[in-house]
Amino acid sequence: MIDLKKVTYSYADHTALSEITMKIEQGESVALIGPNGSGKSTLMKVISGLIYPDRGTYVFDGTKITEKQMKEASFSKSFHKQTGFVFQNPDTQLFCGSVYEEIAFGPNQMGLSENEVRSRVSDSLELMGISGFEEREPYHLSGGEKKRVAIAATVALNPDVYLFDEPMNALDPKSKRFLRQFMIDLTQAGKTVICSTHDFSYVDGVFQRAAVFSEDHRLIRDDDYESVINDRAFLREQNII
Ligand SMILES: Nc1ncnc2c1ncn2[C@@H]1O[C@H](COP(=O)(O)OP(=O)(O)O)[C@@H](O)[C@H]1O
Ligand SMILES: [Mg+2]
Numbered sequence: 623m624i625d626l627k628k629v630t631y632s633y634a635d636h637t638a639l640s641e642i643t644m645k646i647e648q649g650e651s652v653a654l655i656g657p658n659g660s661g662k663s664t665l666m667k668v669i670s671g672l673i674y675p676d677r678g679t680y681v682f683d684g685t686k687i688t689e690k691q692m693k694e695a696s697f698s699k700s701f702h703k704q705t706g707f708v709f710q711n712p713d714t715q716l717f718c719g720s721v722y723e724e725i726a727f728g729p730n731q732m733g734l735s736e737n738e739v740r741s742r743v744s745d746s747l748e749l750m751g752i753s754g755f756e757e758r759e760p761y762h763l764s765g766g767e768k769k770r771v772a773i774a775a776t777v778a779l780n781p782d783v784y785l786f787d788e789p790m791n792a793l794d795p796k797s798k799r800f801l802r803q804f805m806i807d808l809t810q811a812g813k814t815v816i817c818s819t820h821d822f823s824y825v826d827g828v829f830q831r832a833a834v835f836s837e838d839h840r841l842i843r844d845d846d847y848e849s850v851i852n853d854r855a856f857l858r859e860q861n862i863i
Contacts, residue, residue, distance in 0.1 A: 623648045623814065624669060624783070628678035631664055638664040640839040641678065646816065648782060651809040651828060653847055654818040656835030657861045662818035663710065665835075666785045669816065670707040671698075703732060706776035710787040712760075712768035721747070721763075721771050722756040728779045746774040751800065766797040773804070783814040790821040798824040820862065822851060836860060 624646040631639040639661045646652055654662040667673045668680055671687050680687045682701065692698045709715045718724040725746055729739040747753045750770040755763075760771055769789070776784065786805070790798050798821070805828045808815050819825055832850035834843040842860070843850060850856070857863040 623683055625681040626665075626668070626675075626678070627681075629665075629668060629675040629680060630677040631661075631668060631673065631675055633664075637839055639668070639675075642841050643678075644833060644841060644844055646814060648814055649809070649812050651805070651815040651830050652817070653825065653829040653832045654816065654835065655820065655832050655850070655862055657837050660835035660837055661839040662835060663787050666707060666787055666816065666818065669783070670705045670785055671701055672707070699732070703779055704781050705783045705785065706779050706781035707785045708769075708773050708776050708787065708789060710789075710791060712765070712772040715772045715775070716760040716768060719759060720756065721752075721758045721760060724760055724771055725775045725778050728775060732779070742778045742780075746777040749777055750774040750804075765792045766794055769793060769797065769801075773801075781813075783816065784808055786815070786817040786819075788818050788820075790819060790824050795824075802826070802828060822863075834860065834862070 626642055626644050629639055629642040642665060654665060656662055664673070668675060671692055674687065674689050685691065685697070687701070692701070716724055718727060722743055725743045726739050729742045734742070743756070744753070747755060750773055752767065752770050752774065755771070760768060763771065789801055793801065802824055805815055805817065809828070815828070829847040832845060832847045833841055834850060836842045854863065
């Protein structure tokens, strides 16, 4: 489903990804691990079509993702419906005056009926444990509540692929446990989960696979999650723990 071949990306002169080759199939759960600045967030931006490789190719479900391809409105709409990116900082994701509008935005963009939108909003809120938040202002919520709203906005699109960028950051233990269980539920529902993290104690049992990135922006290991996480010497050597 996700097929990256020698993907290289730079911000101006600054390399962020260097020749990344990896495939992710529908239903896989993959942790992206690596020191700060190794390229995890950039890779998720590539996968969700927010930026395009400078060199190498990214193919999603058989279609090469390029700027030109994404300019085709019908393609871009269906692509964005399939990939849900939950940003690291919910403040960059939330922009509406009420939680209802925030979560209804995506389904409205998809052209769903008023009734369908309303039921998606209420289902998503319920799933994230924030029913009754419809009229609240996103900016006045706590960090953990904002995160739940941002995730609910993604859930409302019902994407096949969920991308979480350091989702445990700034959450209290109860919210971390909730999110861990939510990610497990997603994989059990057959969703693809791609998640950058270094909060290993709260993601136990979520991932099948770990992709490890180095300080020089390369993919240096792509392996069974447990075997990576138990290789303490390797993780220390890579400045991950
Ligand atoms: N908007 C940006 N402009 C310039 N450089 C950036 C930008 N975002 C990230 N970088 C650089 O790209 C590299 C990879 O960053 P990032 O993907 O955010 O890493 P990670 O998520 O693993 O911490 C880093 O060296 C970072 O400084
Ligand atoms: Mg990052």
